[in-house]
Amino acid sequence: MHFQAHQRDALYDIIFNRRDVRRDFLPTPVPEDVVQRLLTAAHHAPSVGFMQPWDFIVIKNHATRAKIKNGFLSANEASAQMFEGERQTLYRSLKLEGIEEAPLGICITCDRSRTGNVVLGRTIKPEMDLYSAVCAVQNLWLAARAENLGMGWVSILEDQVLYDTLNIPEHLDIIGYFCIGYVKAFQASPDLEQVGWQNRRSLEDAIHYESWQPDS
Numbered sequence: 001m002h003f004q005a006h007q008r009d010a011l012y013d014i015i016f017n018r019r020d021v022r023r024d025f026l027p028t029p030v031p032e033d034v035v036q037r038l039l040t041a042a043h044h045a046p047s048v049g050f051m052q053p054w055d056f057i058v059i060k061n062h063a064t065r066a067k068i069k070n071g072f073l074s075a076n077e078a079s080a081q082m083f084e085g086e087r088q089t090l091y092r093s094l095k096l097e098g099i100e101e102a103p104l105g106i107c108i109t110c111d112r113s114r115t116g117n118v119v120l121g122r123t124i125k126p127e128m129d130l131y132s133a134v135c136a137v138q139n140l141w142l143a144a145r146a147e148n149l150g151m152g153w154v155s156i157l158e159d160q161v162l163y164d165t166l167n168i169p170e171h172l173d174i175i176g177y178f179c180i181g182y183v184k185a186f187q188a189s190p191d192l193e194q195v196g197w198q199n200r201r202s203l204e205d206a207i208h209y210e211s212w213q214p215d216s
């Protein structure tokens with residue numbers, strides 16, 4: 001398959017217009033065929049040794065999401081206290097999850113023992129299975145944006161909340177919990193940039209030619 005310019009441009013549009021969404025979710029359910037398309041995209045991510053270490057737990061039940069939200073609330077209080085002064089005040093004003101508002105939750109796990117102990121490509125760097133599962137996250141994120149669905153990563157949450165609430169076996173690692181739903185609007189830039197928490201680093205500083213150089 002040879003992609004045409006308009007197809008290339010569509011991919012870049014999706015990349016640049018993808019946002020971490022935690023507010024403005026609409027209650028409109030995500031149709032099952034759309035959910036299947038999202039998960040098919042996630043399932044086609046690259047993985048070390050083709051081990052496909054991920055599983056996807058799909059959560060629509062509100063009571064389940066309310067339990068996860070409670071877990072967020074306590075983790076978020078502990079997190080807020082790690083920041084000081086004005087930074088803590090700003091942190092407390094941020095909306096950092098849409099667990100109850102978004103009608104769809106997806107928890108992604110990583111089975112580090114899938115396909116055995118010795119995995120092609122993971123022989124020297126054992127963390128490659130976790131990285132593979134994160135590749136599935138990014139596919140999901142981009143597919144969601146292509147479907148005009150907002151998606152937000154909620155990592156302010158103790159893993160144990162997800163193990164207990166979702167009955168996840170202990171041998172699985174938790175990669176993340178994601179809120180997904182249609183939205184009133186997509187923001188043009190990251191929320192954290194809009195509120196002055198953190199600016200986008202210049203690409204110039206991120207690119208190094210031939211060898212690493214400190215920021216200019």
Ligand SMILES: Cc1cc2c(cc1C)N(C[C@H](O)[C@H](O)[C@H](O)COP(=O)(O)O)c1[nH]c(=O)[nH]c(=O)c1N2
Nearest residue numbers: 018019020022095096097153154155156190191192
């Ligand atoms: C691994 C990981 C974990 C988290 C996030 C991202 C990633 C990659 N982000 C979203 C993050 O704040 C966001 O991606 C950046 O601020 C950039 O914004 P856009 O994603 O471009 O909108 C995120 N956001 C949030 O509100 N609560 C959270 O718990 C997390 N956790």
